[in-house]
Amino acid sequence: MSDIHLGFQKHESLQKIEQQVFEKALDECISRQVDFILIPGDLFHVNIPEMRVQKFAFAKFRQVYDAGIPVYVVYGSHDFSPVSNSVIDLLAEVGYIIKVTRATSNEDDTITLDFIIDEKTGAKIAGLSGLKVGKDREWYEKLDRSGFEAESGFKIFLFHGGIADMKTDSGMDGDHMPLSLLPKGFSYYAGGHMHKFNHQKFSEYPHVVYPGTLFAGYHADLEENAKGQQRGFVIVEFEDMVKSVEFIPIGNVQYEVIEVDANNRKADSVNLELEQRSKEIDPADKVVIIKVQGELTSGKTADVDVSAVRERLSSLGSLIVNISKNRLTSKEYAIxxxxxxxxxxxxxxxxxxxxxxxxxxxxxxxxxxxxxxxxxxxxxxxxxxxxxxxxxxxxxxxxxxxxxxxxxxxxx
Ligand SMILES: [Mn+2]
Known part of the structure; x- marks a missing residue:
């Protein structure tokens, strides 16, 4: 599983869901008695989340530890700390998780990565963390590959970053590296950073898998959820090769989306539509996402008044009303x-x-x-x-x- 982004949600009701899906995912791992868990980055939304989040994570990982399931982790771009100053390092220190990256810089400026061998299965695990400043590429370019790629056995590589060859419509821009930068010859590539489930097979990379976020790590993820995007993690079955990769969906919450096209209209008419549309939905215990976009013929964008709609939906029990007017402009007045x-x-x-x-x-x-x-x-x-x-x-x-x-x- 990856991109859990614990601590992302600021709103109490969504914090609860963020925790619930994480608990469900790990409970599922415990009840299925998996051999180990891989988390290729962005377990936390920031390197040092607030105490409430840390406390929750420690309690849950304690249960996983007590069940005898090792958890292998690399940093993501969000919980990365160059000086091991992340809650991940605390979890590793007490032994609840295992940091995978074992890198040594050589005199000829190359980098050697060592494997961790999973005791129970003998799987050989290596990986590289995601870095904040796009230095990943440099590391991969310096990687001393020969022996590493030729190593025998069932090998897993954890990485955090986008792969150009696997680009999807997820709307995440940034630097995507070519697949060829990943070391070849591994049986399974556990990827983080891309928030949608994606499993692809390439000739020298038999299984490259992004499980995607468990709930949300960006506001856009909530919108994707509202439009039907499933979230969850994957269960991989293997012996000397991968036998199956199964996506396990974890439900999160119910959504309502109201999209209003404000193009060539006046604020009054947009306000009226917002009011009517919001009356047509049952917002109780749901996340409501309202998007207003387009170019008003006159007036200011602030004339599109969402406060009344927000209040009404809240009073009817919506968990949160998420309103986006980022793509609303006006012919008459633009910042x-x-x-x-x-x-x-x-x-x-x-x-x-x-x-x-x-x-x-x-x-x-x-x-x-x-x-x-x-x-x-x-x-x-x-x-x-x-x-x-x-x-x-x-x-x-x-x-x-x-x-x-x-x-x-x-x-x-
Ligand atoms: Mn992420």
Missing amino acids: TEAKGNDKDEIETNVFKENIGQLRFDHKELLGEKGVELAKRLLRELGQPQLVNEKKNEYIPRVRGSALSILGLEDDS
């Missing part, structure tokens, strides 16, 4: 980019460009004055929460200062 030499200059220029497009009666919001006001407001709204300051103290403090900058009374 313009601006250049500058430093942050301050860029901010000033962005405000100048955009305020220049506005027509208001409030003269103080326009021109140089408007730019000054906007900058002061931005600075105030960017204030972080103070140490020991509670959220219910922080929010009124920032709101109060912002309103006073605007010369308004705080009547909340």
